[in-house]
Amino acid sequence: MIDFDRAKWRLASLWFAFxxxxxxxxxxxxxxxxFGARSDDVWNWLLPTIMPSLTLITGVIVADAQGGQAQRHxxxxxxxxxxxxxxxxxxxxxSILLLEPLVYAMTGNTMLDLIGQTGVVLGPLxxxxxxxxxIFFIKKTGDGx
Amino acid sequence: MFSRTIAxxxxxxxxxxxxxxxxxxxxxxxxxxxAGDGGxxxxxxxxxxxxxxxxxxxxxxxxxxxxxxxYRGNRVVRQSRGSKGAARLTLQIRRGPATLTIVATHAxxxxxxxxxxxxxxxxxxxTVSSRNRLVALATSVQNILQPKTAARPRKPAPGFKQSxxxxxxxxxxxxxxxxxxxxxxxxxxxxxxxAERAAPxxxxxxxxxxxxSSDNGDGAGSVPIARLETMPPNGQSDGPPGDPVxxxxxxxxxxxxxxxxxxxxxxxxxxxxPVAGNGASPPSPDADIEPxxxxxxxxxxxxxxxxxxxxxRIPTLFYGALLPSEGSTLGDVADLIEVALGSGGYGSFGYFxxxxxxALATQLEQIEEDGSPVAGSARWNAAITGLQSFDLSGYIRRxxxxxxxxxxxxxxxxxxxxxxxxxxxxxxDPQWVLTGASGLPDQMRSLPFEDRHDLTALxxxxxxxxxxxxxxxxxxxxxQASDHLAGAQFIGYINRSQEDLDD
Numbered sequence: 001m002i003d004f005d006r007a008k009w010r011l012a013s014l015w016f017a018f019x020x021x022x023x024x025x026x027x028x029x030x031x032x033x034x035f036g037a038r039s040d041d042v043w044n045w046l047l048p049t050i051m052p053s054l055t056l057i058t059g060v061i062v063a064d065a066q067g068g069q070a071q072r073h074x075x076x077x078x079x080x081x082x083x084x085x086x087x088x089x090x091x092x093x094x095s096i097l098l099l100e101p102l103v104y105a106m107t108g109n110t111m112l113d114l115i116g117q118t119g120v121v122l123g124p125l126x127x128x129x130x131x132x133x134x135i136f137f138i139k140k141t142g143d144g145x
Numbered sequence: 146m147f148s149r150t151i152a153x154x155x156x157x158x159x160x161x162x163x164x165x166x167x168x169x170x171x172x173x174x175x176x177x178x179x180a181g182d183g184g185x186x187x188x189x190x191x192x193x194x195x196x197x198x199x200x201x202x203x204x205x206x207x208x209x210x211x212x213x214x215x216y217r218g219n220r221v222v223r224q225s226r227g228s229k230g231a232a233r234l235t236l237q238i239r240r241g242p243a244t245l246t247i248v249a250t251h252a253x254x255x256x257x258x259x260x261x262x263x264x265x266x267x268x269x270x271x272t273v274s275s276r277n278r279l280v281a282l283a284t285s286v287q288n289i290l291q292p293k294t295a296a297r298p299r300k301p302a303p304g305f306k307q308s309x310x311x312x313x314x315x316x317x318x319x320x321x322x323x324x325x326x327x328x329x330x331x332x333x334x335x336x337x338x339x340a341e342r343a344a345p346x347x348x349x350x351x352x353x354x355x356x357x358s359s360d361n362g363d364g365a366g367s368v369p370i371a372r373l374e375t376m377p378p379n380g381q382s383d384g385p386p387g388d389p390v391x392x393x394x395x396x397x398x399x400x401x402x403x404x405x406x407x408x409x410x411x412x413x414x415x416x417x418x419p420v421a422g423n424g425a426s427p428p429s430p431d432a433d434i435e436p437x438x439x440x441x442x443x444x445x446x447x448x449x450x451x452x453x454x455x456x457x458r459i460p461t462l463f464y465g466a467l468l469p470s471e472g473s474t475l476g477d478v479a480d481l482i483e484v485a486l487g488s489g490g491y492g493s494f495g496y497f498x499x500x501x502x503x504a505l506a507t508q509l510e511q512i513e514e515d516g517s518p519v520a521g522s523a524r525w526n527a528a529i530t531g532l533q534s535f536d537l538s539g540y541i542r543r544x545x546x547x548x549x550x551x552x553x554x555x556x557x558x559x560x561x562x563x564x565x566x567x568x569x570x571x572x573x574d575p576q577w578v579l580t581g582a583s584g585l586p587d588q589m590r591s592l593p594f595e596d597r598h599d600l601t602a603l604x605x606x607x608x609x610x611x612x613x614x615x616x617x618x619x620x621x622x623x624x625q626a627s628d629h630l631a632g633a634q635f636i637g638y639i640n641r642s643q644e645d646l647d648d
Contacts, residue, residue, distance in 0.1 A: 025544070025545075028545050029544075029545055032545050032546050032547070033547055034545060034546060034547045035547070036199055036235070036547060036610050037199045037200065037201035037235050037265060038201065040170075040265060097544075098544070100544070101531065101532055101540055101543035101544050102531075102532065102535075102540075104531040104532075104543075104548070105531030105532040105533075106531075108528050108531070110548075
């Protein structure tokens with residue numbers, strides 16, 4: 001077993017660090033008009049990609065802050081599974097942004113092409129990451145739930 | 146506790162989903178209907194673009210392969226590529242407000258299905274309900290999408306669409322942007338002249354050609370320059386109706402020029418050769434009555450030339466010393482231009498007749514921001530170049546900034562009068578080099594070059610962003626024409642040759 005609050009903050013830190021970095025990159029790209037008239041397409045891809053999980057984590061943190069602070073625990077396997085799948089998923093999303101200039105130089109594929117091509121992989125992975133997070137938050141013990 | 150968490154999560158999700166839907170756009174649902182006999186099923190919307198900027202037009206349908214055409218009045222200014230499920234194009238409005246008609250139709254088999262038209266950002270749009278207007282549009286669309294000509298249209302380079310010529314008079318050679326241009330070995334004018342002197346059948350002397358002659362039938366007779374100068378735009382004669390008009394090639398411009406005009410007249414033009422029959426086939430009974438005329442040099446279309454991004458009149462003083470001291474001809478000037486451009490890596494040119502002279506167009510090339518050509522084969526590739534080699538500053542620039550490709554076409558016009566361009570602008574690559582002749586015909590080469598001839602360089606510059614479908618014409622251009630000519634090595638070659646002469 002592992003302390004739930006500590007594990008929760010680690011997961012939250014991971015998601016907010018990666019999510020913040022990804023959102024910042026795309027925001028700056030939008031400011032510099034990198035995507036032209038198609039910036040909507042990029043945001044329409046990005047927000048559903050990371051916002052649901054960020055919202056889930058934020059909701060749990062806010063709810064916990066309003067409730068009692070009883071000592072709670074969660075199985076390590078749930079934590080590590082959520083941590084691993086989240087890291088893998090967020091790394092993939094970030095790599096799409098960071099590797100795009102290199103991919104274009106080699107293949108001619110633009111950001112929008114990459115979004116379309118990686119959707120098949122990222123969709124199921126996102127589902128997996130959300131499930132892992134959900135299990136992690138639900139399976140905690142010791143708070144009376 | 147848990148229920149409160151779930152409630153917070155739901156609120157968060159709602160906010161996230163709501164933030165996705167905040168993109169401002171105008172949407173219309175269109176139902177394709179048949180309009181007129183033989184017309185195409187279509188629907189149309191009149192759209193008012195309130196201000197200059199880029200607008201994204203998307204047409205989505207599940208029932209058919211959607212296709213978009215954008216009309217300004219009765220003229221097509223843009224069309225989408227065929228695609229499954231959705232068609233899209235980006236429109237650059239330079240001066241607003243502008244009202245255009247967007248036609249939604251099917252690229253494949255006929256359909257009367259529904260399609261959703263989405264315009265980003267918001268514009269004012271309403272469906273066109275006028276029957277007459279829809280019939281006119283349907284006929285026009287049918288002509289565009291199913292040309293009656295047997296000639297097969299070329300596949301355009303990625304991002305550069307084929308112009309909408311109403312008819313194609315002759316098949317143009319295939320063009321491969323990705324292929325490296327044919328290797329061009331510059332050689333000096335002296336070498337060329339020596340080669341011509343050594344030829345077994347040298348051309349008649351320029352002085353002899355200057356003498357007027359009424360005999361044009363042998364194809365090598367003299368041509369009064371006055372006859373050449375009275376050639377109106379597009380090669381039409383200013384004489385009575387029915388005067389000879391060379392059969393025009395494909396409409397070279399991205400703007401819709403006049404359609405090619407067929408005609409047969411009495412007097413062959415200087416660059417026309419009467420041909421009876423067609424190769425080995427037996428001559429037709431009418432062949433000796435009214436021989437067909439084969440155009441040796443297609444007319445430059447559209448004429449007057451569209452407004453360029455930059456233009457420069459090149460004084461004779463600049464290059465005159467490189468021409469033969471006596472008896473210079475238009476061919477000598479053409480050779481000089483070709484050799485100068487050849488030193489800059491240009492390998493193919495398109496020649497056209499213009500009133501009182503000729504035009505020479507280079508092929509579309511990709512250039513750097515300073516006007517110098519992009520290195521390697523990417524120069525002739527329409528795809529925007531990516532990182533050539535990894536360096537951090539270049540990577541960061543490519544990460545955050547839009548990739549922009551700059552392209553240009555240079556047109557040299559040599560004629561007895563100054564060039565006055567039209568107010569029209571190009572919408573896309575005119576592909577002049579494909580539609581022009583590969584060289585000047587002898588009849589035109591031999592015409593004397595005189596002081597009153599003006600050499601003008603017109604630069605047509607385009608910009609393309611990788612997120613956009615189509616290149617955008619630069620009006621006005623970012624650079625001076627002299628910067629372009631310096632980047633093309635034209636000015637450098639002339640200067641070096643002058644210095645060699647001085648030495």
